Amino acid sequence: MIVFVRFNSSHGFPVEVNSDTSILQLKEVVAKRQGVPTDQLRVIFAGKELWNDLTVQNCDLEQQSIIHIVQRPEKKDQETNPPGGDKARNTLGASSREPMSLTRVDLSSSVLPADSVGLAVILDTESRNDSAAVRSPGSTTYNSFYVYCKMPCQRVQPGKLRVQCGTCKQATLTLAQGPSCWEDVLFPNRMSGECQSPGCPGTSAEFFFKCGAHPTSDQDTSVALNLITTNSRSITCITCTDIRSPVLVFPCNHRHVICLDCFHLYCVTRLNDRQFVHDPELGYSLPCVAGCPNSLIKELHHFRILGEEQYNRYQQYGAEECVLQMGGVLCPHPGCGAGLLPEQGQKKVTCEAVSSLGCGFVFCRDCKEAYHEGECGAVCEASGAGIQAYRIDERAAEQARWEEATKETIKKTTKPCPRCSVPVEKNGGCMHMKCPQPQCRLEWCWTCGCEWNRTCMGDHWFDV
Secondary structure, eight states, X not given: OEEEEEETTOOXXXXXXXXXXXXXXXXXXXXXHHTXXXXXXXXXXXXXXXXXXXXXXXXXXXXXXEEEEEEOOHHHHHHHOOTTHHHHHHHHHHHOSSOSSGGGOOOOOTXXXXXXXXXXXSSOHHHHHHHHSXXXXXXXXXXXXXXXXXXTTOEEEEEEEEEEETTTOOSOEEESSOOOSHHHHHSTTSOBEXXXXXXXXXXXXXXXXXXXXXXXXXXXXXXXXXXXXXXXXXXXXXXXXXXXXSEEEOSSTTOBEEEHHHHHHHHHHHHHTTOOEEETTTEEEXXXXXXXXXXXXXXXXXGGGGOHHXXXXXXXXXXXXXXXXXXXXXOOSTTTOOEEOOOTTOOEEEOOOBTTBOOOOEEETTTOSBOOSSSOSOOOOOOSTTOOSSOOOHHHHXXXXXXXXXXXXXXXXXXXXXXXXXXXXXXXXXXXXXXXXXXXXXXXXXXXXXBOOHHHHHHHTTOO
């Protein structure tokens, strides 16, 4: 396979590697080409520095991936990297629970606090183990992110999370710690790191997404669909009751799950009946299919699943609904439909032809017929506008709750920190626990729940 190497943020050049090629071997190839010592090179990919003993396959490097290699200044190298330093850091990196790549981070643990740090390790045992192991060819890959790829795929695809320096816009920034929730990725200035580009003082991280279905260039970015995720918990779809993957998890309290085929049908049905909801802040959106309150979809690119033709209709209806909400009217003449904002109480409305818009039709604001004097002969009343045409079975809604299994798992496998109550998982080892919250860091005993002391050390340090 071919990867593109950018040395000190210069133009990239291709390097041929195998899945078992180590990062050290990659450094040696680049060092020979650039005429620099191998031990002065640092390999940066997706916000991480890749250690020498890792292989291409361990790091989620795929065909035509772009990696950055920077040269560490010689003086700094001599001061901060004593003999054996790289080896020590490699050992630390290999034993760390943090994923080797941003492509393996799971941000879907919505029951955790939005500002949690390091807590994404609690419920992602499957993805964590998978990221540490070498995946065999043809094995199923856990997709943490999904995006809408407008070109060339024109569909929902697995995505790749990438990060760049907010100052120099190069992907040479190494994160101080990985993101633990969607807010860390979607909101600016939440995460920081250190830019490794020579002379760049940048510390702020900027995240972006790429389509994972095909090789991409620097300009190819895609919109993250944060409600779509791999169905790792085998939750049934609220509509068809099948277990499908991926699925969309609605932002309601019950976190109802719907498969993408049923979500497409739901969108089309509500669009045909013009039952989308116009929100002044969000725009033209839909709530949970079960009618849960406060569940409107905020990222409107999820409706790209409608397809190009239907999505254009969705945009048209959204614009029309905006005009109506502002107190305007739509021209009733066939083939026109222009949005008009006549004066309040004005009965005679003219669809003025300005800049190729408008047809010149003069109509009555009340009955939408050609303008006339006197009372309207007939008034067309819209009926059934508030009826939801898409029906959901109550039993299916009960089974399609994304968080129920999660809450039960948290209850069984974690205990709250005695000081800050953050759920903490014990994954083997002794009873000596340390809260992962940076603001807390309390050391406590898993058995008795007290702050760690000599009595705990003597009585049940290694209790089973």
